Amino acid sequence: MAPLLKRLQAYRNRSLVPPTPAVEGRITRLVGLTLEARGCRAAVGQYCRIEVASDLSVEAEVVGFSQEGIFLMPLDRIDGLQPGARVVPLGGGSKVPVGPGLLGRVLNGAGQPLDGAGPVQAEAWVGLNAGTINPLARQPIHQPLDVGIRAINALLSVGRGQRLGPFAGSGVGKSVLLGMMTRFTEAEIIVVGLIGERGREVKEFIEQSLGKEGLARSVVVASPADDSPLMRLRASELASRLAEYFRDQGKNVLLLMDSLTRYAQAQREIALAVGEPPATKGYPPSVFARLPKLVERAGNGAEGSGSITAFYTVLTEGDDQQDPIADAARAILDGHVVLSRQLAEEGHYPAIDVEASISRAMPHVVNPQHLTQAQQFKQVYSRYLQNRDLISVGAYVQGSDPEIDRAVERMPHFRAFLQQGLNESFDFSESYQGLHQVLSAPPPPPRTAQPPQRPVPPQR
Ligand SMILES: Nc1ncnc2c1ncn2[C@@H]1O[C@H](COP(=O)(O)OP(=O)(O)OP(=O)(O)O)[C@@H](O)[C@H]1O
Numbered sequence: 001m002a003p004l005l006k007r008l009q010a011y012r013n014r015s016l017v018p019p020t021p022a023v024e025g026r027i028t029r030l031v032g033l034t035l036e037a038r039g040c041r042a043a044v045g046q047y048c049r050i051e052v053a054s055d056l057s058v059e060a061e062v063v064g065f066s067q068e069g070i071f072l073m074p075l076d077r078i079d080g081l082q083p084g085a086r087v088v089p090l091g092g093g094s095k096v097p098v099g100p101g102l103l104g105r106v107l108n109g110a111g112q113p114l115d116g117a118g119p120v121q122a123e124a125w126v127g128l129n130a131g132t133i134n135p136l137a138r139q140p141i142h143q144p145l146d147v148g149i150r151a152i153n154a155l156l157s158v159g160r161g162q163r164l165g166p167f168a169g170s171g172v173g174k175s176v177l178l179g180m181m182t183r184f185t186e187a188e189i190i191v192v193g194l195i196g197e198r199g200r201e202v203k204e205f206i207e208q209s210l211g212k213e214g215l216a217r218s219v220v221v222a223s224p225a226d227d228s229p230l231m232r233l234r235a236s237e238l239a240s241r242l243a244e245y246f247r248d249q250g251k252n253v254l255l256l257m258d259s260l261t262r263y264a265q266a267q268r269e270i271a272l273a274v275g276e277p278p279a280t281k282g283y284p285p286s287v288f289a290r291l292p293k294l295v296e297r298a299g300n301g302a303e304g305s306g307s308i309t310a311f312y313t314v315l316t317e318g319d320d321q322q323d324p325i326a327d328a329a330r331a332i333l334d335g336h337v338v339l340s341r342q343l344a345e346e347g348h349y350p351a352i353d354v355e356a357s358i359s360r361a362m363p364h365v366v367n368p369q370h371l372t373q374a375q376q377f378k379q380v381y382s383r384y385l386q387n388r389d390l391i392s393v394g395a396y397v398q399g400s401d402p403e404i405d406r407a408v409e410r411m412p413h414f415r416a417f418l419q420q421g422l423n424e425s426f427d428f429s430e431s432y433q434g435l436h437q438v439l440s441a442p443p444p445p446p447r448t449a450q451p452p453q454r455p456v457p458p459q460r
């Protein structure tokens with residue numbers, strides 16, 4: 001009897017609590033990508049559910065407001081949406097899955113699986129923003145991270161917790177370079193964000209670049225070019241959030257984001273759609289405010305946590321290094337690896353222009369001898385490039401300048417050292433050994449003019 005009474009009492013108590021009213025709104029306007037809703041209240045960053053049809057609803061984020069109502073940006077397609085559709089605020093920001101069960105999985109920007117391997121095994125559901133780290137609490141960068149690429153390991157050494165940008169025009173080899181790193185790096189966890197790139201490349205990247213072994217220690221977040229701009233933004237944020245989760249677990253994470261430019265373009269689409277005026281090359285100011293926010297999420301954590309070493313690819317339109325996104329990225333990243341179209345056209349891969357590239361953390365992560373040798377390499381290499389035209393037309397006379405002579409003699413070794421096959425991997429010490437060898441290998445025997453040899457008369 002007692003349990004029944006208890007249950008009845010519980011029901012009675014519950015019925016006395018008035019239900020929280022869910023204030024629903026209605027869609028009143030659609031302009032471009034933005035929806036306007038009236039009748040409901042929701043804060044910027046919160047999510048609402050829009051009932052597109054009786055059996056279809058789409059989530060949308062509040063991206064702005066006016067005196068009349070709120071502006072929403074849908075996460076998904078809204079085909080079939082009619083005026084007056086119901087808008088239900090969901091309260092709070094969106095939650096995403098995190099946990100070791102995500103390794104080996106391919107997700108979309110909303111954290112849903114794209115690989116058809118069943119639901120994700122989440123350890124927890126967390127907000128998309130992890131909160132900022134006090135800059136004084138961050139561990140300094142002092143240890144190198146082996147990325148498996150000889151030219152980078154030896155000449156542009158990457159520190160754990162460093163943020164770099166491969167900068168290049170279209171089709172010069174950014175994605176292939178990132179793919180090689182995923183296979184050859186020593187990082188324990190790899191998080192890949194494929195943002196706004198071609199849909200075809202997602203599968204190629206997973207099957208060819210990562211392979212089974214690489215995928216097992218990776219999480220891929222993919223949002224191709226035909227996703228909504230909000231989905232592309234969320235995918236970049238989800239990739240960062242996952243990297244932060246693994247860093248907080250003490251892991252050394254390599255975060256690869258392809259590309260930062262597409263992230264900026266997604267933000268541009270949203271900002272223009274809600275009426276923000278364009279500033280530099282059509283990019284509204286909010287784009288330049290969001291870039292550092294994203295990039296600052298990478299780096300070293302506080303004592304006891306791991307690191308996020310990040311590569312954000314930057315597309316330099318028409319190989320223009322002064323593109324506003326490239327400019328902004330160069331200022332906020334800790335280094336840039338410039339890929340040259342000329343080298344790619346010569347079949348020199350990876351097409352890294354060592355003269356134009358820099359790793360700002362290198363002095364803190366390699367020994368002084370390594371740093372000196374990298375500088376020597378760059379000096380000799382630059383010397384050759386400055387005089388290349390003279391040398392190639394035969395206007396340079398050997399012996400006029402011992403430094404140029406040395407550069408000419410070393411150049412074939414240097415070129416061979418900078419190139420690397422798609423399936424070749426060089427760890428950090430091999431890369432350094434290689435650098436040491438190309439600098440110190442004895443020069444080939446001098447090509448002095450020999451007197452013409454007389455034919456030896458046949459002996460009787
Ligand atoms: N290391 C390499 N070895 C051989 N070929 C390469 C290498 N890197 C790039 N390539 C060639 O260059 C092509 C373009 O490379 P990739 O897709 O990486 O360019 P991208 O810079 O990412 O271009 P986009 O900006 O269009 O995405 C590849 O399909 C491949 O043919």
Ligand SMILES: [Mg+2]
Pocket residue numbers: 174175176197258
């Ligand atoms: Mg690419």
